[in-house]
Amino acid sequence: MSDRRRINGPAGTTIPPAFAPSAQAANPPRRRLRKPNELRKMFLQTGLVPSASGSAYLELETPPYARPAFAPTSSTIKLSCSVHGPKPLPRTASFSPNLQLTASVKFAPFATRVRQGYVPTQTEKDLGLHLENALKGVLLADRWPKSAVDIAVTVLEGEDDQEEGDRFAGLGLFNLLAAAINVAMAALADAKIDCLDLLAAGVGAVVPGPDSKSLRILDPAAVEHDEIHSSCVVGYLSSRDEIVEIWSNGSISAQDATPSTGFDGLVDAAVAAARGARTVLNEALLESLTRSQIALKNTRQGEINDVEMNT
Template sequence: MSDRRRINGPPGATRPPTFVPSPDAAKVRHQRLRKPNELRKTFLQTGLVPSASGSAYLELEGTPGPKSALVPTSSTIKLSCAVHGPKPLPRTASFSPNLQLSASVKFAPFATRVRQGYVPNSIEKDLGLHLENALKGVLLPDRWPKSAIDVAVTVLEGEDDEDGDRFTGAALFNLLAAAINVAMTALVDAKIDCLDILAAGVSAVVPGADTKPVRILDPAAIEHEELLSSCVVGYLPSRDEVVEVWSSGGMSQQSEDGLIGYDDLVDSAIAAARGAQTVIQAVLLESVSSTQTASKKAVTRDNDIEMKT
């Protein structure tokens, strides 16, 4: 007699199903529908976490993938950031005249095809270090002595690279740039004094139609079969300063217009950062205007109540 309280497996051996992408998926995958200097559309919003001092949510527009693929690739980036502080350091900590910044990047368990663990891996540690270095260049640490601030970025979804893996090459740089942008928005939402609005952008050099290298802005890894070089830059537009640079690949490529060097690649990333700064400014102005409107309505409502009483 079988046990009805348990789900018994099949009596014989079984073979798990294997999902193979269709041959047409590769043809549609490596296509860039945007112009070389065109950025992806960005959705940015503040006030995501009410319990935090400041928070923000960022999402990049994804490239439409092939419908025939069983496991379609993704080029969408979704991040959330929460800022806690400034808060006093523990009494046991030594006196510090400057603000202590702690930045971390954590993948959600469902952010990748392979489920992520709770122990931070090497990619998360590298992203956290680069994010912390970039934010240190924009904060005013002497404003809050013996204080600390925590910036926590959560990766809800990341884009695929050309091999189908996650968070390598250009996908890693796009993730860092998005983390810097969403963290800067959350810091301003937390009313933290900063030198400027920090923005990050990514540029790359890819083979053109006639095998000549071409510079592009905001490269999506699944749109290009090969990336000759790529670079991410954290930039302060008003001060014209670069606070973070991370590059990979060969830095000298011969194109139709001449030799593409490291300076040209950085200039393209700065142009992408300026585009991201425009989005951040628009969202912050909208957030301030909505807050002022809400405060005016609250004052008017209080005055009406006092007059009625």
């Protein structure tokens, strides 16, 4: 007698279907449709976590074309950041004349095609260390003695470097770090923590160009290029014209190096990308300020109406 409480499987054995990608999908062409100096569109909004002192959400757009693959590599970056503090240190802690900053980056389990674990990986530790070093260069730490602030960045969706998506290194890692710096700076500004300037980050790269010449580009995406000669990410303070964080990878042969594709040109490309991100930061913070002023005005108007009704 069959069990009616569950769905019974077939009596015999079955073979699961196997989906094999076509030859075109196995090696899809990679082509950048954007101009070399064109940045991807960025969405940035602050004030999304009410329980935090400051919070922000950042998202980068997907390239405007779909790659013909069974499991396409993602190039969208989605990050959320929350800032807790400044808060007093424990009584047992020794006196510190400066603000104690702690920054961490954590991948959500569903952030990549390969499921992430809960134990911090070396990639997360490296990203957190570079993020902390970049933010220390912009904070006015001497204004909060014996205080601490915690910055937590959560990667909701990461950019894969390769088709398998089983590791983060090189270009995908740099794009994540730049996005983490930008979203953390927006969250710090939302928390109203004094800083020297708005810290913005950008990525520049040198890729093979036409006629076997190297080409310098801004804001590269891993799915748009088959080969990356070198890449660089910088944290840049625009008003002070200072670089507080730099991380580079790759090399260029001596015969292919030019003033525009050498190390100086690579850093200039990353700085130009950071200036573009600074524009988005300015607009997002101005929009947040406008929303706060409107909310305050509505609150005051409501209080006045309540007083008039009571009298």
